[in-house]
Amino acid sequence: MAAEKAEIDALKKECDGLRTKIEAARKAVNDGSMSAAAGGVASVGRVQLKNRKTLKGHLAKIYSLHWAADSRQMVSASQDGKLLIWDCFTGNKLVAVPLKSAWVMSVAFAPSGNLVASGGLDNMCTVYNIKAASPKTLRELDAHTGYLSCCRFLSDSEILTASGDTTCCLWDLETGKQKTVFTNHIGDCMSLALSPDQNTFISGACDSLAKLWDLREGTCKQTFSGHTSDINAIAFFPNGHAIVTGSDDCSCKMYDLRSDQEVIGYQDSSLNAGVTSLALSNSGRLIFAGYDDFNCHIWDTLKGEKVGVLSGHDNRVSCTGVPEDGMGVCTGSWDSFLKLWN
C-alpha cells in the first residue's frame, strides 16, 4: 500500500510538472493577440443576409442538419421521428426516412450522397442507403453506452461518432464493427469535426475541453481549455490550422493548433444564451453561430466583433450549416423550420 501511494504521489507530481511546462510553453509563444494583429484589416461592415427560403415539413423540434457534398441537397433530423432530405434549390422534399427511435440528436450525409446516418438517445448510429427505391437500413452501429451526439462519414466505408459515454469512435461500415475508440474526455462528447485532410479530427465535450485526435493512431494530440461550460459545437477553420468552438458559457473561441492556444474569443455582454451550433463561411472570415436566444449571430473571425444576425426563428437555433460551395447558410430550429440565408 505504501509503495503504491508513493508511486501515485510521484505520478501526481509529474502531472503537475507537465501541466506547468505546457502552460509555460504556451505563454512563451504568446507574443500578441489576434484581435490586435487584425487591427489593420479592413472591417467587413454589417453583414445582412436575407431569408431566401423556409423549409416546412417537420412536425417537431429539429436537432440536426447536414449539407450534402453537392451543396444542393441537405438532410435534417427532427424528434418527430423523421429524417428529411431536401432539394434546397426548389425547397422540395426528396426523401423521408422514418426512424425506429424518434429521439434523434445527429444526422450526417456521406460525401458520396448515397448514405445518411443518424442516432441519438438509442445510443446507436444507424446508416441508411437513400439511393434504394425506399430508404434501407444498411447498418446499426451498436456499441456506445451513451447517447449519440454527433456523426460524420469519412467515406461510404468509415464513419466517426461522438457519444454521451465520453468516447468517440471510428467504425468500419463493411463489418459494422468499431475500428478505434478514442478515450480521453471526462464528460459527454457533444460534437466532432473532421480536418480538411482527414488525418485528424476534433471533439468538444461537457468537460469544457476541445481535443485534437490522430485518426489512424487513435491518440489525443492536443487539449484546449478555456471554456467554462459544455462545448456544444466545433469546426475547423478552412485551412485546418485552427478550430472554433461554441459553448453553453455563451461564448465561442478560436484556438490555433500550431501555437496550441486560444487566439481570440467571441462574446458580448448582451448575449446571455448558450451556443448550440456553428459554421464558418468559405474564407473563414465569418462565423455563423446558433444560440438559445432564437438567433444565429454572425462574428468577424479575425476582429472578434459581432457583424450581423439571422433572425426569424421562433425558438432555439439548434443547428447551422454552410454548404461546400459557400453559397448560403442553413439554420434549423426547435420551431420545426429550416431557413436558408444568403
Added chain:
Amino acid sequence: MSSKAHSSNNIAHARRTVQQLRIEASIERIKVSKASADLMNYCSEHGRNDPLLMGIPASDNPFKDKKPCTIL
C-alpha cells in the same frame, strides 16, 4: 471492489494521465503572431471567392425564388 483493485485502478489512471500529458507537452509551438498572420492571409486570399462575404447576384443565387416573368 477490493482496496487493492481500487488502488491499482488509480495507478493505471495516473499513469495514463502522465502519458497523455507527456504527448501534449512534447509538441512544437509557433508564435501566436505568426499563427494570426497566417489566418489573416488565408482570409484575405480567399475573401473574394467567399459568396457570403462578397454577395451573390440575383441571377446566380440558387436559393432565391425566381419570380415568373410575364411578357406584356
